[in-house]
Amino acid sequence: MRQIPNILSIAGTDPTGGAGIQADLKSFAAFQGYGMCVVTALVAQNTQGVREIHVPPVDFLRAQLDAVSDDVAVDAVKIGMLGTVPIINTVAQWWDSTYPQGQRPALVVDPVMVATSGDRLLDAEAEGALIDFLHRADLITPNVPELALLAGAEPAAEEPDLLDQAQRVADAHDVVVLSKGGHLTGAEVTDTLVFPKRDGQRPEPVSAVSPRVDTKNTHGTGCSVSAAFATLAAGGYSWAESLPLVKEWMTAALGAADELEVGLGHGPIQHFAQLW
Ligand SMILES: Nc1ncnc2c1ncn2[C@@H]1O[C@H](COP(=O)(O)OP(=O)(O)O)[C@@H](O)[C@H]1O
Ligand SMILES: Cc1ncc(COP(=O)(O)OP(=O)(O)O)c(N)n1
Numbered sequence: 001m002r003q004i005p006n007i008l009s010i011a012g013t014d015p016t017g018g019a020g021i022q023a024d025l026k027s028f029a030a031f032q033g034y035g036m037c038v039v040t041a042l043v044a045q046n047t048q049g050v051r052e053i054h055v056p057p058v059d060f061l062r063a064q065l066d067a068v069s070d071d072v073a074v075d076a077v078k079i080g081m082l083g084t085v086p087i088i089n090t091v092a093q094w095w096d097s098t099y100p101q102g103q104r105p106a107l108v109v110d111p112v113m114v115a116t117s118g119d120r121l122l123d124a125e126a127e128g129a130l131i132d133f134l135h136r137a138d139l140i141t142p143n144v145p146e147l148a149l150l151a152g153a154e155p156a157a158e159e160p161d162l163l164d165q166a167q168r169v170a171d172a173h174d175v176v177v178l179s180k181g182g183h184l185t186g187a188e189v190t191d192t193l194v195f196p197k198r199d200g201q202r203p204e205p206v207s208a209v210s211p212r213v214d215t216k217n218t219h220g221t222g223c224s225v226s227a228a229f230a231t232l233a234a235g236g237y238s239w240a241e242s243l244p245l246v247k248e249w250m251t252a253a254l255g256a257a258d259e260l261e262v263g264l265g266h267g268p269i270q271h272f273a274q275l276w
Helices: 020-030 058-069 085-098 124-136 144-151 159-173 221-234 239-255
Strands: 006-012 034-046 049-054 076-079 106-109 176-180 188-194 206-211
Touching: 006 020, 006 221, 020 034, 020 221, 034 058, 034 085, 058 085, 076 221, 085 124, 106 124, 106 221, 124 144, 124 159, 144 159, 144 176, 159 176, 159 188, 176 221, 176 239, 188 239, 206 239, 221 239
Parallel strands: 006 034, 006 076, 076 106
Antiparallel strands: 034 049, 176 188, 188 206
16 A cells, blocks of 8 residues: 555635635645545635636546546545536546446545535536436535435435435445535534445444534535545545544534634635644
8 A cells, every 4th residue: 555645636626725626635635645636617616605617628627537547546536526417427437447447546426516605516407417426436425415415305404314315325326425414403513424235234324423613614524524535545444444533633623714714704624723
């Protein structure tokens, strides 16, 4: 195993540095990975919302992907915002042709659909294509509304409903699901790894609980968590080993978020709270 793993983010941008590729690169660094990125969309956004989205031609997206995989041994891939059907299809074709079977990078998919601000980051007609993509992933990290959409249900208001949806989605796509409790209410936030049933057996879910941090600065938490899992997977950690490490780190990053003075809306987290 490489001493410093190579992690690739395939995602959109945030020029204010809180979400998307910029957040992923900070997470990779926080967990001691070497970060790389392929841009799926240039997003004119800030802590208050999304203004415009510019999607590259698919040939150029493919050229970016090939430029990395032709040259670098990639240990893990984190996929974030895909945005449109042509972008999803291009990433799928690259993945299937570059890593046909056997030894392939760990794949974490954050099924990005809507930003904290409520702005859409995935075309409505692309939801089906994103769902069809998911069977390639080892781990998916939907938030409450994203999990509901994948499960074809209303957003869960309570933990048992959330876990029920996660189980259904895990089985439907044969993928491990991280159900995240950030959008629920209560003094604590629980994240749970839910495993698919294989050979009639389902491993017990694994949970990590933290106090709910009282901050409005939660921009990019989902991006950052999925990138952290990808980095630890590249370093040989199981999902269950990674969960408490990521949870503790995210709680510290949220706890120190108010020390940053970035923007007037939902500001970023402090990825390096444990380091600085
Ligand atoms: N207020 C909070 N206090 C502590 N942890 C939180 C808080 N909000 C979110 N988290 C954590 O941040 C991560 C992202 O959660 P969530 O908000 O559910 O997803 P998303 O950012 O994709 O909408 C999870 O690990 C969750 O536990
Ligand atoms: C380019 C880009 N990708 C993803 C998001 C959404 O970020 P996420 O961490 O899932 O959630 P919020 O921070 O929006 O809650 C984004 N804003 N931009």
